[in-house]
Amino acid sequence: MSYHIPSDEQLTEILVKVLKKAYSIQFQSKLKQLIMDELKTDDKKYGVSVQRLRKLAIKNPHITIEIHSREGDPDKILKGCPVCDHRLKHVKNLTIWGGVVTIELQCPNCGYWTGKKKRVPTRYIFHYKK
Numbered sequence: 001m002s003y004h005i006p007s008d009e010q011l012t013e014i015l016v017k018v019l020k021k022a023y024s025i026q027f028q029s030k031l032k033q034l035i036m037d038e039l040k041t042d043d044k045k046y047g048v049s050v051q052r053l054r055k056l057a058i059k060n061p062h063i064t065i066e067i068h069s070r071e072g073d074p075d076k077i078l079k080g081c082p083v084c085d086h087r088l089k090h091v092k093n094l095t096i097w098g099g100v101v102t103i104e105l106q107c108p109n110c111g112y113w114t115g116k117k118k119r120v121p122t123r124y125i126f127h128y129k130k
């Protein structure tokens with residue numbers, strides 16, 4: 001059986017519907033399960049990744065995502081935002097000696113930020129917002 005890929009519109013509609021009902025969903029895997037239940041039909045199998053759900057949720061004004069994280073490896077090079085793949089912005093700060101140092105990286109898309117120890121997202125909590 002082949003997988004059907006739902007459209008952004010279709011997924012967004014279900015995302016909002018599911019969250020409006022649950023109000024808060026504590027785990028990304030739980031959110032995906034609820035979405036899959038909504039999509040399920042007898043003759044079609046759907047393929048949806050959690051990354052895609054996250055990106056759609058970030059774009060949606062009715063959804064907020066709470067990101068929990070742990071400290072990561074300071075030497076790790078982040079090519080993009082670990083939450084949404086967006087390019088990270090360097091936030092610079094002046095030191096008292098007049099030099100410029102990069103103190104953190106920030107994602108203008110989803111609000112992820114990290115200092116020296118590259119924060120690793122470990123859990124996402126989804127909230128419905130009116």
Ligand SMILES: [Zn+2]
Pocket residue numbers: 081082083084085086107108109110111112
């Ligand atoms: Zn991001």
